[in-house]
Amino acid sequence: MIVYTQNFKFDKLDFSPMGKDSKPKDGGKGKGKQAAGGADDSKGKGKGGKSADGLGTCTYVKARHILCEKQGKINEAYKKLQDGWLSNGDKVPQAEFSKIAAEYSECPSGKKGGDLGWFPRGKMAGPFQEVSFNTPVGVTSAPFKSTHGYHIILCEGRKN
Template sequence: MPAISAGNSTRQNFQSGSGEVSSRTGNSDHPYQPFISPEKHLYSMAKKARASHILVKTEQQATQIMKRLADGEDFAAVAKRFSGCPSGKNGGDLGWFTKGQMVPEFEKVAFEEDVGKVVGPIKTQFGYHVIKVTGKD
């Protein structure tokens, strides 16, 4: 199961099988450490990303979906059942896209988060997303 992050300012990671919760606020003396990561720099250089998502109307629904995923439910199965986007029938897969093709909030997650990471809720003009980053190129 991939790591899962909450999309709010307290962003937490739920590590697979460990039951541990770790804050993304960082434990470093550097004031910007929570926002700096060598991996993030490499991913921000990616020209293409691939992601799947689950689109719902409310933050509460997205939070409930995050819990289902943290409890081990399959992302594609949850997308097929709950997503309000036509991509839901394909397990939420949006395919490959380049920068500028998605709304900024979605693009930021797709290009900055690690492959395999599930992040949400992310609010956009379309509703609330739970996003799984599935590739970088």
């Protein structure tokens, strides 16, 4: 399992798929389904300080991921997911995501289908944590960049 320890700040993330010629935007407005979940948990809070959709408020997340050094490779993996599953509501079965992670991921977790297991808030840094804790269970994120490369995350569970 990779542990991301570098801490850095950012205002908002752009979770839109990255094309071959696109570059990550700094401080731009998020687009697509992932941004709708919002990295801003200040809206929609009800009793107990939980957001209405439960995103971003849990203590632990169970996730799988694909990590690639090159943007072109992560885009290829994402296209494979889109062709097979993402066009059907961003839901990719765990077994299918695992096959693509084993094929494309450059992380040691790729051998285990990208499985990172359960991890607490604060263990992963920056964009990886934001996307992990703001992606609905069963949904696959769009590609995004961190200091470690380009990722796609499948959120498998959340708990407090």
